[in-house]
Amino acid sequence: MSDGNDKRGNAGELHQRGGDTLTTNQGIPISDNQNSLKAGTRGPTLLEDFVLREKIFHFDHERIPERIVHARGSGAHGYFETTDPIPELTRASFLAKKGKVPVFTRFSTVAGGAGSVDTPRDVRGFAVKFYTEEGNWDLVGNNIPVFFIQDAIKFPDLIHSVKMEADKGYPQAATAHDTFWDFVSLMPESLHMIMWAMSDRTIPRSLRMIEGFGIHTFRLVNEEGKSTFCKFHWKPKLGLQSQVWNEAVKTAGADPDYQRRDLFEAIEAGDYPEWELGIQTFDAEWAEKQPYDVLDSTKLIPEEDIPVRIIGRLVLDRNPDNFFAETEQVAFCPANIVPGVDFTDDPLLQGRLFSYLDTQKSRLGTANFHQLPINAPKCPMHNFQRDGQFQMAVPKGRANYEPNSLAEVGEDAGPRAIDRGFATVKSMTDLGNDPSEKLRVRAELFGDHYSQARLFYRSQAKAEQGHMADALVFELSKVAIDHVRQRILAHLRVIDEDLAAKVAEGLAEDLPKAATPKRDIVDMNPSDALSIVKNAKHTLAGRKVGILVADGGDMAKAEAIKQAVKADGGMAVMIAKERGKAEEQLAGTPSVTVDAIALVLGADDAKKLSKYKPAVDFVSDAFAHLKAIAADDAAKPLLDAAGVEVDEGVTGLEPDAFVKAARMRFYDREAKFW
Ligand code: HDE
Numbered sequence: 001m002s003d004g005n006d007k008r009g010n011a012g013e014l015h016q017r018g019g020d021t022l023t024t025n026q027g028i029p030i031s032d033n034q035n036s037l038k039a040g041t042r043g044p045t046l047l048e049d050f051v052l053r054e055k056i057f058h059f060d061h062e063r064i065p066e067r068i069v070h071a072r073g074s075g076a077h078g079y080f081e082t083t084d085p086i087p088e089l090t091r092a093s094f095l096a097k098k099g100k101v102p103v104f105t106r107f108s109t110v111a112g113g114a115g116s117v118d119t120p121r122d123v124r125g126f127a128v129k130f131y132t133e134e135g136n137w138d139l140v141g142n143n144i145p146v147f148f149i150q151d152a153i154k155f156p157d158l159i160h161s162v163k164m165e166a167d168k169g170y171p172q173a174a175t176a177h178d179t180f181w182d183f184v185s186l187m188p189e190s191l192h193m194i195m196w197a198m199s200d201r202t203i204p205r206s207l208r209m210i211e212g213f214g215i216h217t218f219r220l221v222n223e224e225g226k227s228t229f230c231k232f233h234w235k236p237k238l239g240l241q242s243q244v245w246n247e248a249v250k251t252a253g254a255d256p257d258y259q260r261r262d263l264f265e266a267i268e269a270g271d272y273p274e275w276e277l278g279i280q281t282f283d284a285e286w287a288e289k290q291p292y293d294v295l296d297s298t299k300l301i302p303e304e305d306i307p308v309r310i311i312g313r314l315v316l317d318r319n320p321d322n323f324f325a326e327t328e329q330v331a332f333c334p335a336n337i338v339p340g341v342d343f344t345d346d347p348l349l350q351g352r353l354f355s356y357l358d359t360q361k362s363r364l365g366t367a368n369f370h371q372l373p374i375n376a377p378k379c380p381m382h383n384f385q386r387d388g389q390f391q392m393a394v395p396k397g398r399a400n401y402e403p404n405s406l407a408e409v410g411e412d413a414g415p416r417a418i419d420r421g422f423a424t425v426k427s428m429t430d431l432g433n434d435p436s437e438k439l440r441v442r443a444e445l446f447g448d449h450y451s452q453a454r455l456f457y458r459s460q461a462k463a464e465q466g467h468m469a470d471a472l473v474f475e476l477s478k479v480a481i482d483h484v485r486q487r488i489l490a491h492l493r494v495i496d497e498d499l500a501a502k503v504a505e506g507l508a509e510d511l512p513k514a515a516t517p518k519r520d521i522v523d524m525n526p527s528d529a530l531s532i533v534k535n536a537k538h539t540l541a542g543r544k545v546g547i548l549v550a551d552g553g554d555m556a557k558a559e560a561i562k563q564a565v566k567a568d569g570g571m572a573v574m575i576a577k578e579r580g581k582a583e584e585q586l587a588g589t590p591s592v593t594v595d596a597i598a599l600v601l602g603a604d605d606a607k608k609l610s611k612y613k614p615a616v617d618f619v620s621d622a623f624a625h626l627k628a629i630a631a632d633d634a635a636k637p638l639l640d641a642a643g644v645e646v647d648e649g650v651t652g653l654e655p656d657a658f659v660k661a662a663r664m665r666f667y668d669r670e671a672k673f674w
Contacts, residue, residue: 024050024051024054025054025058030051032051033051036049036051036052037049037051037052064328064363064364064365065362065363066113066114066363067108067114067359067363068159068359069110069111069159070108070109070110070125070127071108071112071113071114071116072108072109072112072113072114072115072116072118072173073106073107073108073109073125073327074106074107074108074207074259074260074263074264074327075104075105075106075107075320075323075326075327075330076104076105076263076267076273076316076317076318076319076320077102077103077104077105077316077317077318077319077320077326078102078103078104078105078272078314078315078316078317078318079100079101079102079103079314079315079317080094080100080101080103080128080130080277080312080313080314080315081098081099081100081312081313081315082094082095082097082098082099082100082311082312083098083310083311083312083313084309084310084311084312085097085098085311086220086279086311087222087223088222089220089222089228089230089279089281090220090221090222090340090341091221091222091223091339091340091420092132092134092137092220092338092339092340092341093132093133093134093338093339093340094130094132094133094134094338095220095311095312095340096340101130101131101132101133102130102131102378103128103129103130103131103314104128104129104131104326104330104374105126105127105128105129105314105316106125106127106327106330106332107124107125107126107127107207107210107259107263108124108125108127109122109123109124109125109173110122110123110124110125110142110162111162111163111173111174111175112172112173113172113173116172116173117173117252117256117257117258118251118252118255118256118257118258118259118260119203119243119248119249119251119252119258119259120173120174120248120252121174121175121176121197121202121203121245121248121471121475122173122175122197122202123142123143123144123197123202124142124143124202124204124207124210125140125141125142125143126141126142126143126210126212126213126234127139127140127141127332128140128141128212128314129330129332129336129375130338131377131378131379132338132379133379134338134339134340134379135336135338135377135379135381136336136338136375136377137336137337137338137341138332138333138334138336138337139214139232140332140333140334140352140356141212141213141214141215141232141234142212142213142215143201143204143210143211143212143213144193144196144197144201144202144213145196145211145213145215145231145233145300146192146193146196146215146297146298146299146300146452147193147215147297147298147348148184148187148189148190148193148194148298149187149189149190149297149298149348150189150296150297150298150347150348150442150446151347151348151351151442152347152348152350152351152352152354152355153351154187155348155351155355157183158183158187158190160179161179161180161182161183161184162175162179162180162183165177165178165179166179171478174478175197175475176474176475176477176478176479177478177479178479178480178481178484181475181476181479181484181485181488182479182481182484184488185484185487185488185491186487188449188450188491188515188517189298189446189449190298191449191450191453191491191495192298192299192449192452192453192456193298194453195453195456195457195468195495196456198468198471198472198475199456199460199464199467199468199471199532200242200243200244200464200467200532201242201532203242203243203244203245203247203248204240204241204242204243204259205241205242205243205595206238206241206259206262206263206542207259207262207263207273208236208238208262208263208266208273208542209236209238209239209240209241209242209542210236210240211233211234211235211236211240212232212233212234212275213231213232213233213234214231214232214233215231215297215348216231216297216343216344216346216348216349217229217230217231217287217294217295217344217346218230218231218232218341218342218343218344219341219342219343219344219425220279220281220340220341220342221339221340221341221342221425222340225423225425227342227425227427227430228281228282228283229281229282229283229284229287229294229344230279230280230281231279231280231300231301232277232278232279233277233278233279233280233308234275234276234277234278234314235275235276235278235308235310236273236274236275237273237274237275237276237313238273238274238537238539238541238542239535239536239537239539240532240535240536240537241532241536242532243592243625244467244624244625244626245467245470245471245474246621246624246625247592247621247625250590250592250621251592251593254589254590254592254593255593258593263316264319266542267316267317267318267319268319269571271542272315272316272317273315273316273542274313274314274315274316275313275314276310276312276313276314277310277311277312277313277314278308278309278310278311279308279309279311280301280303280306280307280308280309281306281309282294282301282306284430284431286306287431288431288432290305291445291448291451291522291524292445292448292451292452292522293431293443293444293445293446294431295344295345295346295347295431295443296346296443296445296446297346297348297349298446298449298452299452300452302455302524302525302527302529302530303527303529304525304527304528304529325372325373325374326373326374329364329369329372329374329375330374330375331356331360331363331364331369331370331372331375332356333356333357333360334349334352334353334356335352335353335354335356335357337422338422339420339421339422339423342424342425345428345431345433347442365389365390366388366389366390367388367389368388368389368390368391368392371390371391371392371393382414382415383415384399384400384401384402384414386400396412397411397412397414398411399411399412399413399414400414402414402416445519447518447519448517448518448519448521448522449517449518450491450494450495450517450521451521451522451523451524452524453495454495454496454521454523454524455524455526455527455530456530457495457496457499458496458526459526459527459528459529459530459531460530460531460533461531461533461534461667463533463667463668463670464531464532464533465499466502466670468499469499469502469503469506470506472488472492472499472503472506473502473503473506473507476488476503476507477506477507485507485509486509486512487512487515489503489504489507489509489511489512490512490513490514490515491515493511493512493514493515494514494515494517494521533667536664538663538664539568539569539663540565540568540569540570540595540659540662540663541568541569541570542569542570543570543571543595543596543662543663544570544571544572544573544593544594544595545561545562545565545570545571545572545573545594545595545596545597545598545662546572546573546575546584546589546591546593546594546596546597546598546618547561547562547572547573547574547575547597547598547600548575548576548586548597548598548599548600548601548609548615548618549574549575549576549581549582549600549601550576550577550581550600550601550602550605550609551581551602551605552601552602552603552604552605552634553600553601553602553605553634554600555600557600557653558574558598558600560655561598561600561630561653561655561658561659562574563655564655564656564658564659565655565659565662568659568663570595570659570662573589573594575589575618577609577612577614577615586614586615586618587614590614590617590618590621591617591618591619591621591622591625591627592621592625594622594627595627595662596622596627596628596629596630596658596661596662597618597619597622597627597628597629597630598629598630598631598653598658599619599629599630599631599635599638599639600653601634601635601638602634603633603634603637605634606634606635606636606637606638607637609637609638610637610638610640610641610642611641615638616638616641616642617642618642619638619639619641619642619644620642620643620644623642623643623644623669624673625665626649626665626666626667626669626670627649627662627665627666628649628650628651628658628661628662628664628666629644629649629650629651630650630651630652630653630657630658630661630662631650631652631653632652632653645672647666647668647669648661648666649661649665649666649669
């Protein structure tokens with residue numbers, strides 16, 4: 001335990017002391033933790049029982065308010081390593097030289113409560129706290145590079161519309177309802193993000209397979225004070241992969257903690273999730289030539305225009321010791337930046353700079369939450385801020401003000417500001433801004449709401465475009481207000497007529513007149529970087545194969561497949577109708593929990609299993625979810641019952657052919673389902 005006057009400024013780390021004696025919070029040894037104190041064997045419990053009172057009192061106060069957004073999340077410790085230092089761009093000490101700094105990362109869904117499921121259609125938060133030698137830098141991003149709104153003043157409206165409807169208290173963790181689509185239909189600036197939200201980006205297979213984006217344009221500032229605009233990107237080592245919608249829906253039932261478990265188990269197994277950090281940098285002159293405003297968070301910069309330069313890697317190699325103390329109490333804040341990084345005038349970012357600290361004071365209950373071990377910087381931290389509820393530090397001496405001359409009488413005068421401390425970039429006029437007037441307006445180019453929505457849609461592979469249309473049909477089918485659906489269709493017509501037609505057909509609704517854009521649409525060149533399918537890595541690393549076995553199956557073949565999957569970097573699990581015959585039980589391990597399946601059965605087994613619903617679902621879902629299936633002739637009755645039609649994703653039991661197929665999904669198969 002710290003002496004409370006830790007020179008690093010960390011509040012005392014209140015570890016539970018070791019030893020195996022159960023004590024009260026006052027350290028008093030407890031003799032009986034099973035029975036409260038009573039007047040006689042059948043008498044009333046006595047108020048005097050301080051052991052009972054303290055225990056119940058503490059339990060009664062265990063909960064704190066959940067985050068107003070991003071309430072459900074999973075965290076992990078790790079490190080960030082700078083591999084390609086950028087001293088010419090930034091004086092941020094850890095980016096200007098090679099080396100590692102510790103990090104804590106939290107992934108989250110946005111709309112659902114803390115107890116909601118892991119696989120709704122939703123944006124994923126991707127927040128990283130870098131504990132650098134010059135303070136904590138929080139890069140608080142999402143897995144989508146743009147946002148729904150341009151100005152922070154609209155955030156409460158956006159979130160109110162997406163959360164459970166105020167009168168009904170449902171739906172939980174879902175955009176598919178009236179109020180969300182009503183708001184969106186009236187805020188065309190959200191259409192670009194809607195395209196992303198309706199794409200497979202919002203139903204990721206694993207948190208280890210998502211990208212991350214800082215979204216806003218930030219600044220990097222070098223030793224000479226020169227500032228360069230910068231966008232931040234995280235690129236997953238395992239590549240991007242998503243579920244299909246029907247699979248995500250079933251996963252929610254099969255394993256509500258699917259992604260939290262996946263992250264935790266991968267780290268426990270030493271299979272550390274990893275991302276590259278990339279930057280896109282540019283100057284004001286380049287920015288002014290673009291058909292969009294780089295301060296507008298509903299716009300991205302295509303990688304084809306400014307390539308992403310990889311400068312480092314993030315490795316998550318340690319699970320939290322305690323979910324509440326770390327993942328729940330961690331407080332990320334976009335305002336936490338270090339010398340060498342600075343903000344821009346993006347009006348969404350500017351609002352965020354206020355919101356996080358503010359909400360955290362209400363969530364964590366005191367101005368001293370920065371002293372919690374997970375939030376405290378790991379570098380020295382000294383200032384004259386004092387007192388407040390739950391003050392953990394015990395500062396010595398009288399110097400709690402500045403300037404002071406206490407040093408002259410031999411006392412500790414406390415810390416001083418230094419020249420190389422954080423200094424804000426001075427320019428207010430970089431991007432043609434004129435700060436001489438106060439105005440409630442948005443810059444002119446913020447008015448183009450359709451060009452990049454079209455860019456995104458037209459950059460997708462055919463299968464992905466189909467998924468977006470399906471997602472829109474599903475979501476709008478849940479919208480009961482007719483004019484809201486029509487208004488969305490009117491917007492879709494401007495984005496892409498084919499998309500609008502498909503959605504209208506799916507809804508069996510007539511197309512309304514197209515919406516009228518405020519500005520002319522710019523046809524930007526399609527960008528392959530925006531597609532998941534075009535960027536999929538064909539690999540088994542991070543993926544799992546389910547091998548269904550039964551008494552009559554050739555276990556040597558099952559074992560050979562398992563070994564081949566492992567040799568290819570994947571995981572394999574044996575599944576049987578009865579748990580005692582394998583590692584997992586079939587009814588509790590539907591195929592949505594794995595990425596490919598193999599059926600190692602005897603002919604009799606297959607016949608029996610073809611009448612057993614969990615077995616038929618196991619196979620038919622794998623087929624419908626575009627997964628590879630390995631089977632031999634013996635499995636035919638089960639394949640037939642499941643409606644499997646042989647295609648290139650259906651192989652024999654030879655390990656090599658199956659492993660090759662299992663590395664990918666078979667999107668062409670979807671055509672069969674119509
Ligand atoms: Fe957040 N956001 N946000 N947000 N946000 C919060 O802070 C807010 C925005 C993001 O794992 C809250 O501590 C406003 C964009 C993540 O703990 C709150 C606006 C992006 C997390 C808040 C935005 C994000 C949050 C709720 C519009 C991507 C979870 C609890 C101006 C770049 C961090 C909390 C974690 C959390 C406000 C928009 C990402 C209320 C006002 C854009 C990843 O302060």
